[in-house]
Amino acid sequence: MRDIIHDIDHGAALDIATRPVPWPQRLYGNPALRRAVVILGLALLWQVYGVWLDNPLLVPRLSDTLVALVEGMVSGEIPKKVLISLKVLLSGYVLGIFFAFVLTGLAATSRIGASLLETLTAMFNPLPSIALLPLAMLWFGLGPASLIFVLLHAVTWVVAMNTHAGFLSVSPTLRMVGRNYGLSLPGYVVRILVPAAFPSILSGLKIAWAFAWRTLVAAELVFGAASGKGGLGWYIFENKNELEIANVFAGLLTVIAIGLIVDSLVFGQIEKRTLRRWGMQAH
16 A cells, blocks of 8 residues: 555656646746846836936936947947946956955964954945045056055955855864865865855855946046046046936946846856855855
């Protein structure tokens, strides 16, 4: 009797497993499609509100913004501004990650390093990055070095905090394995701590990217106004002064689009190829 019941349950499970999933459920289970639906819904609301308001100096229609965006792309002005911004952004982002890993490496291998990291994080993380721009311009002049310094501050503490928290969550068993293998301090950090804490590290990298991107655009609004040149932030500022509001929204839309692309194509792919490979589910 027990075997018969087992066979019935096994057959029912096979039937459920092989039963085709309804197409609405398959569509709903696609995260990319859900995100696309949200974006299309917001775009529709934007267009409807722009038509209802009928004031392009306040909120232009989405259609007018898209026309301005296409014109800026075809003329090459927006791509040129994007390249300027991304070049500065990557420089500050990479430097921030480097200093964050140096600090967290010291914190993971010594008590004085941990105290140093915790003290510096408590001191400087609450300080808004954009507040350092006047000092950066005084120290480094009207050049990319000022923006890179501001981005360095925006990235370092976020990555350091998340990485340090990930290191602290590594199980004692893995720590003992690393010590028993006689790894050097750099090898212990790279081969034991970093893989085990990678989900937390990746979260810090994503947050730092968002902080750096918005900090750069805000800094370029000030820096561009002072130097007469810059990236997307200066493009937005310049068109605001000329009351080309559709171009302003086109610049903002470009900022949003780049954020979505980096989140989906860069960090999204890293999550799929690492977290799920290690048996974890990325959210």
